[in-house]
Amino acid sequence: xxxxNDISLVAQVSVFHNKxxxxxxxxxxxxxxxxxxMNQTLGDSQLSDDLAQDTxxxxxxxxxxxxxxxxxxxxxxxxxxxxxxDYTRSKRLTDDVDSSVAVSVKSSGNDSSGMRMDIYHxxxxxxxxxxxxxxxxxxxxxxxxxxxxxxxxxxNTVKSHLMRGKEKLASYLxxxxxxx
Amino acid sequence: MVxxxxxxxxxxxxxxxxxxxxxxxxxxxxINDDGFSRRVMRKLxxxxxxxxxxxxxVCLLAALLLFVTCHGFKLIINCLDVILRTTPTHSIFDCSxxxxxxxxxxxxxxxxxSLVMAxx
Numbered sequence: 001x002x003x004x005n006d007i008s009l010v011a012q013v014s015v016f017h018n019k020x021x022x023x024x025x026x027x028x029x030x031x032x033x034x035x036x037x038m039n040q041t042l043g044d045s046q047l048s049d050d051l052a053q054d055t056x057x058x059x060x061x062x063x064x065x066x067x068x069x070x071x072x073x074x075x076x077x078x079x080x081x082x083x084x085x086d087y088t089r090s091k092r093l094t095d096d097v098d099s100s101v102a103v104s105v106k107s108s109g110n111d112s113s114g115m116r117m118d119i120y121h122x123x124x125x126x127x128x129x130x131x132x133x134x135x136x137x138x139x140x141x142x143x144x145x146x147x148x149x150x151x152x153x154x155x156n157t158v159k160s161h162l163m164r165g166k167e168k169l170a171s172y173l174x175x176x177x178x179x180x
Numbered sequence: 181m182v183x184x185x186x187x188x189x190x191x192x193x194x195x196x197x198x199x200x201x202x203x204x205x206x207x208x209x210x211i212n213d214d215g216f217s218r219r220v221m222r223k224l225x226x227x228x229x230x231x232x233x234x235x236x237x238v239c240l241l242a243a244l245l246l247f248v249t250c251h252g253f254k255l256i257i258n259c260l261d262v263i264l265r266t267t268p269t270h271s272i273f274d275c276s277x278x279x280x281x282x283x284x285x286x287x288x289x290x291x292x293x294s295l296v297m298a299x300x
Contacts, residue, residue: 118207
């Protein structure tokens with residue numbers, strides 16, 4: 001039902017350029033998309049919002065290329081993943097040019113509570129791909145199939161990223177007294 | 181012994197899974213819209229107006245071409261001349277009902293279209 005509703009909204013945007021339907025989609029998916037970026041950027045809320053905005057604009061421009069083969073959320077996460085991938089690649093290039101650029105400050109903004117910092121500290125111990133797979137599965141409840149479709153990596157590699165990521169997280173949590 | 185080790189490993193993994201799942205469940209952030217969707221909607225490219233601008237330009241050029249090739253100025257002057265000569269002898273009631281109906285339908289259509297576009 002949810003999927004049908006999404007497809008109906010996408011059709012309205014694609015065929016009639018109905019901005020109200022697109023607004024409904026943005027309102028529905030802003031939270032998971034922004035949370036996805038918050039986790040990838042380790043809590044940089046300003047950067048997350050900018051990347052999420054870019055994602056939705058790309059979705060609007062390319063909405064006609066959504067054929068409904070995968071769910072809308074999978075397609076949306078795929079675009080978000082590509083936006084983040086492009087951002088990290090461009091940042092790497094900029095950092096290569098100017099090596100004096102400081103490591104990005106993780107602005108806590110209004111998410112400065114200890115609990116939220118804990119998750120970003122924990123995620124900091126993971127490699128980017130492990131972080132993406134772990135957060136998509138444990139935060140957003142995506143299946144291994146969907147994670148593979150979003151990231152474009154094979155299911156076996158997703159499984160090994162999840163396994164290694166969970167091992168690292170478990171050891172981090174134990175070291176920081178979460179076991180009790 | 182191997183069986184015992186496997187059992188210990190599995191139970192450790194289950195414990196770790198529970199620990200990690202609990203941690204993530206507790207840490208899941210709730211992000212309120214706080215004007216985000218409004219900002220996105222404001223930044224959307226105006227795809228429709230871009231297409232309509234191109235279409236309008238094409239139509240305008242075609243109309244100008246027709247106007248010039250069909251001696252538009254001469255036709256307008258002739259029409260005005262006829263209107264000015266015959267207006268005092270005509271009233272709206274002299275128009276055919278079909279012409280009035282077409283005018284009402286056209287104006288109504290334009291009005292509804294404008295309302296729909298303004299709504300979007």
